[in-house]
Amino acid sequence: MTDTLVTDSPTTDSALKVDSLWKIFGPRSDQIIGTPDADLSRAELKAKTGNVVGVKDVSFDVAPGEVFVVMGLSGSGKSTLVRLLTRLIEPTSGTVTLNGEDITAASESKLREIRRHQVSMVFQHFGLLPHRQVIDNVAYGLEVRGVSKKDRREKASEIVELVGLKGYEKSYPDQLSGGMQQRVGLARALAGDPEMLLFDEPFSALDPLIRRDMQNEVIRLHRELGKTMVFITHDLAEALKLGDRILIMRDGAIVQIGSPDEVVARPADDYVKDFVSEVPKSHVLTLKWVMREPRPGESLEGPALPITTIVRQAARAAIASEHPIRVMDGDKMVGVIDEDDIMRVVVAEEES
């Protein structure tokens, strides 16, 4: 979502830190971790013990303001993982730390406080209150918190405008399209000014065009508000579009964590490779992955572009310039790229 290449674990303090998190469903689920059975595949464990691994030894860090996407097919454990983050489901083992607070050790009252003030969730089926107008749906969380009617209406109007629903304050949910209802859901999540937003496949039921609008809306809101976001999806294109980094899950475990360009350029295994095979490479890869050393005698007078530029965005400059583009990492030239190099990426993606 940003042009910044986030490769390693964030160096800033984490907004969210997940450490060796497990969720096993079934009988005696707490007696599996640490035994050889924990190494069995999900199917083998189920056959042997009747337990199902929902989330398997998952660790990751999310930096403040980062958009972190968790992607996987149905059954890969995404919903379980997102619910573990606020302990809507109890972990079997491991820890979740939110803004320095150990969620796994928090009391019930602390958890309620965190869910009300620090983290908001946006679901596919948002569960808007049908007999309440948009404005009161948006203000609902503030009402629960005991904010006065005047103050919560004021805040809710501000947020309604922010998500593009101005004029619909007095409508009821069933008078709105699916996309607009999801905007109400977004507004409701934002009204309490949480530090983090958790999205659980919020746009999966929307038509493709409306879905695209909503994705753009998330990008815009992130730019304006800078909130940390954890976004769950089964859609790779959505993951690549929204994520600063993407965690790919399979059978409850992590297959790869990386920035969109890393995942596409260096898939961790055949599973990810298969996933990304249809992705238009020139839309995702940055110059980092396609630049080369200058050839002897080659002109170094071409325009300079940052190494984080997406290939497609560099194409116009490459075509317009007689000289190769200089690829810059800060002030340092780290390589060059010309029209032919870019064409090679585009042709390769057409062939695949």
Ligand SMILES: Nc1ncnc2c1ncn2[C@@H]1O[C@H](COP(=O)(O)OP(=O)(O)OP(=O)(O)O)[C@@H](O)[C@H]1O
């Ligand atoms: N309460 C439960 N009891 C037993 N097994 C469960 C429970 N909840 C989830 N599972 C199992 O855990 C695994 C992960 O499920 P989860 O719903 O987290 O996956 P998902 O990636 O979110 O899939 P989907 O997109 O279909 O919801 C699945 O095999 C599922 O059957």
